[in-house]
Amino acid sequence: MPVQNVDYTSVNAAEHFTTSLRETGFGVLRNHPLDMDLVERIYEQWAHFFSSDDKAQWRFDPNTQDGYFPPDVSETAKGSSQKDLKEYYHVYPWGKVPDALEQDIREYYRQADALAGELLSWIEAHTPEAVATQYSQSLSSMIDGSQQTLLRVLYYPPIPNDAPVDAVRAAAHEDINLITLLPASNEPGLEVKGRDGEWLPVPSDPGQLIINVGDMLQEASQGHFPSTTHRVVNPDGASARRARLSLPLFLHPKPDVVLSERYTADSYLKERLKELGVI
Numbered sequence: 001m002p003v004q005n006v007d008y009t010s011v012n013a014a015e016h017f018t019t020s021l022r023e024t025g026f027g028v029l030r031n032h033p034l035d036m037d038l039v040e041r042i043y044e045q046w047a048h049f050f051s052s053d054d055k056a057q058w059r060f061d062p063n064t065q066d067g068y069f070p071p072d073v074s075e076t077a078k079g080s081s082q083k084d085l086k087e088y089y090h091v092y093p094w095g096k097v098p099d100a101l102e103q104d105i106r107e108y109y110r111q112a113d114a115l116a117g118e119l120l121s122w123i124e125a126h127t128p129e130a131v132a133t134q135y136s137q138s139l140s141s142m143i144d145g146s147q148q149t150l151l152r153v154l155y156y157p158p159i160p161n162d163a164p165v166d167a168v169r170a171a172a173h174e175d176i177n178l179i180t181l182l183p184a185s186n187e188p189g190l191e192v193k194g195r196d197g198e199w200l201p202v203p204s205d206p207g208q209l210i211i212n213v214g215d216m217l218q219e220a221s222q223g224h225f226p227s228t229t230h231r232v233v234n235p236d237g238a239s240a241r242r243a244r245l246s247l248p249l250f251l252h253p254k255p256d257v258v259l260s261e262r263y264t265a266d267s268y269l270k271e272r273l274k275e276l277g278v279i
């Protein structure tokens with residue numbers, strides 16, 4: 001089954017959306033309530049931020065992980081030998097944000113976090129009973145009031161001339177968190193790995209919202225919902241000279257939330273961040 005494009009307002013939306021997550025790890029929503037003019041404005045504002053020298057003053061704090069991550073410290077995906085061709089800014093509810101950018105980014109955070117709570121209730125309602133009884137608490141309550149949910153403003157610069165041949169915008173990886181909400185980017189490039197191992201572009205017209213399953217939901221659902229490998233490929237031709245922005249919201253449970261017999265949200269996150277080399 002390909003990634004399903006679901007009308008958020010349709011009567012069967014919750015069921016179709018959850019089936020898509022179960023079968024592909026991804027789902028796409030149209031007619032959702034997020035303000036996409038706000039997202040456009042955020043892309044414009046942050047393109048300026050990433051193009052200015054001020055960004056160096058907002059460098060991330062290694063203990064708290066909020067702030068600006070320059071290209072030379074950005075992630076190396078698990079199993080990859082090259083750093084991704086990206087830089088980014090981590091926004092947390094309690095974290096630092098430049099004054100001029102604060103209002104819009106916090107408003108987007110609020111909207112997307114609220115929608116995520118609803119989508120987690122959809123997922124829970126369509127989880128088979130045998131799996132759902134294993135959830136330690138309702139999925140939406142896992143993130144309710146969480147201070148760990150991370151909004152990442154990603155900036156992929158035009159492909160540098162001296163980029164290593166095997167470096168890509170985002171090497172193949174899985175997300176660590178419960179689910180990720182990702183509004184359509186200003187440029188294509190996102191691909192998802194299908195069950196047969198082939199790479200498929202994620203269909204994403206302007207205004208649509210992409211949702212994917214992360215490792216924590218896979219863990220909590222004992223594999224019922226697959227955390228699917230995805231990547232962002234380098235463009236050819238004229239688009240290689242354009243920057244790409246994206247705005248994933250990574251939904252993280254409160255630290256004490258029990259994911260499974262093996263892990264709490266906190267122990268799981270620490271293990272993964274160590275693998276990524278960022279703590």
Ligand SMILES: O=C(O)CCC(=O)C(=O)O
Pocket residue numbers: 152154170175182185190230231232245246247248
């Ligand atoms: O930029 C994108 O479209 C996806 C980014 C992503 O997968 C990530 O940051 O985990």
Ligand SMILES: [Fe+2]
Pocket residue numbers: 173174175230
């Ligand atoms: Fe990702």
